[in-house]
Amino acid sequence: MKIDELMVGDWLYITDHPMRKEAKQVKPEHFLRSLVVFEPIPLTLEILEKNDILYEKQSYYYVIEDDKDLECTYYIQQVQGDWTIGVDIGAYDCSAFARIKYVHELQHALKLCGIEKEIII
Numbered sequence: 001m002k003i004d005e006l007m008v009g010d011w012l013y014i015t016d017h018p019m020r021k022e023a024k025q026v027k028p029e030h031f032l033r034s035l036v037v038f039e040p041i042p043l044t045l046e047i048l049e050k051n052d053i054l055y056e057k058q059s060y061y062y063v064i065e066d067d068k069d070l071e072c073t074y075y076i077q078q079v080q081g082d083w084t085i086g087v088d089i090g091a092y093d094c095s096a097f098a099r100i101k102y103v104h105e106l107q108h109a110l111k112l113c114g115i116e117k118e119i120i121i
Contacts, residue, residue: 040102
């Protein structure tokens with residue numbers, strides 16, 4: 001994992017402790033250099049549930065947010081052991097998705113979708 005792949009506010013493990021990247025650490029050379037090991041936090045069911053991303057039985061996915069104005073649903077689901085995040089646009093009967101593994105990737109996807117959701121670890 002490279003530090004320049006992260007945005008301010010992203011969650012990651014720093015020496016086995018979950019922490020967030022701070023604004024003052026935007027430049028890689030300012031980010032704790034090589035004194036510690038940092039790794040991505042794997043996305044888990046527990047993290048989804050802690051953030052009120054709940055399973056929708058009739059849809060077979062976890063709903064992140066429903067946007068009634070755009071008639072779309074932002075969701076995440078497991079496919080063959082991997083997580084996929086997507087947007088289901090019901091009015092046009094289409095769906096788009098991307099494969100993700102880590103909490104910071106979920107945070108990036110939410111930001112790209114314009115969803116202001118604070119992730120809790």
